[in-house]
Amino acid sequence: MKLKRIVILIFIAGLIAAVKIFGLDQYLTLSYLKGSLDRFSALYESQRLTVIAVYFLVYVLTASLSLPGAAPLGIAGGALFGFQTATIIVSFASTIGATLACLTSRFLLRDWIQNRFGDKITKVNEGIDREGAFYLFTLRLIPVFPFWMINLAMGLTKISLLKFYLVSQLGMLPGTMVFVNAGKELAKIDSVKDILSPGLIISFALIGIFPITVKKLVALYRFKSGRTSEE
Numbered sequence: 545m546k547l548k549r550i551v552i553l554i555f556i557a558g559l560i561a562a563v564k565i566f567g568l569d570q571y572l573t574l575s576y577l578k579g580s581l582d583r584f585s586a587l588y589e590s591q592r593l594t595v596i597a598v599y600f601l602v603y604v605l606t607a608s609l610s611l612p613g614a615a616p617l618g619i620a621g622g623a624l625f626g627f628q629t630a631t632i633i634v635s636f637a638s639t640i641g642a643t644l645a646c647l648t649s650r651f652l653l654r655d656w657i658q659n660r661f662g663d664k665i666t667k668v669n670e671g672i673d674r675e676g677a678f679y680l681f682t683l684r685l686i687p688v689f690p691f692w693m694i695n696l697a698m699g700l701t702k703i704s705l706l707k708f709y710l711v712s713q714l715g716m717l718p719g720t721m722v723f724v725n726a727g728k729e730l731a732k733i734d735s736v737k738d739i740l741s742p743g744l745i746i747s748f749a750l751i752g753i754f755p756i757t758v759k760k761l762v763a764l765y766r767f768k769s770g771r772t773s774e775e
Contacts, residue, residue: 556682572606572613574674577620583626584685596625600637608648610692614638615723630724631717638720639713642695646708668697677703677711684715691716 570576577584588595599621606613617640621630668689671679680703683694698708 572611572616572618574575574619577616578623581623584620588624593726596629599624600633603634603637604644607638607692607695608644608698610645614641614691618720618723621728622724627721627724629700629726630727631721633715633722635717638716639709642691642716643705643709645692645695645741646699647705649696650705651699668694669701672698672703674702677707680708680711681715682758684712685718699768748764 584595599617602718603614603617603621606617606674618630618634621634624630668679668683671683675682680694681700683689684691689697
């Protein structure tokens with residue numbers, strides 16, 4: 545079992561190293577994805593299933609390896625596939641990737657993560673003990689910690705992988721929809737004046753105010769729940 549863990553760790557480390565050494569992370573930037581949108585769109589028109597499959601796999605790998613690029617991929621997905629299709633693809637790809645990262649944390653990287661993020665993991669564990677799955681749901685809605693850190697930290701808690709997946713799928717969906725919608729609007733930019741289009745402004749405004757809005761709603765829910773229980 546120990547040898548198997550070492551082999552898997554070497555494989556994961558090799559993937560991450562390859563991304564850095566060969567500069568593959570440059571292909572996960574919004575500027576590159578936006579600049580290649582016409583080419584990807586033409587390819588999508590001729591080979592839809594293949595493009596969706598490759599995009600899905602890249603997104604899962606990006607999320608599972610905790611690489612930067614998930615947000616640009618989500619925006620690019622909205623631009624390439626349209627709102628409804630991209631929402632479905634990104635929702636499942638991001639959740640599967642997050643669950644794989646959680647699984648890796650739980651069975652392979654426990655000691656390293658505990659030493660590296662011990663203080664933050666303590667807060668997460670306290671939250672899970674106090675509020676259970678609702679705490680994870682809140683973290684997904686309000687990005688107090690980066691999503692990749694949540695994935696790794698949850699691997700050190702007692703939450704089951706199935707519950708982690710289901711709660712993450714639901715909790716990340718609103719944010720996914722906001723980013724995908726921004727990508728849908730981004731695809732409409734043909735000139736400088738289009739940057740100030742109402743749709744695009746609203747989309748990026750939603751990205752900015754979404755966490756604050758959810759935080760207020762969660763606080764209101766907790767306040768009402770506490771008052772109800774006291775009564």
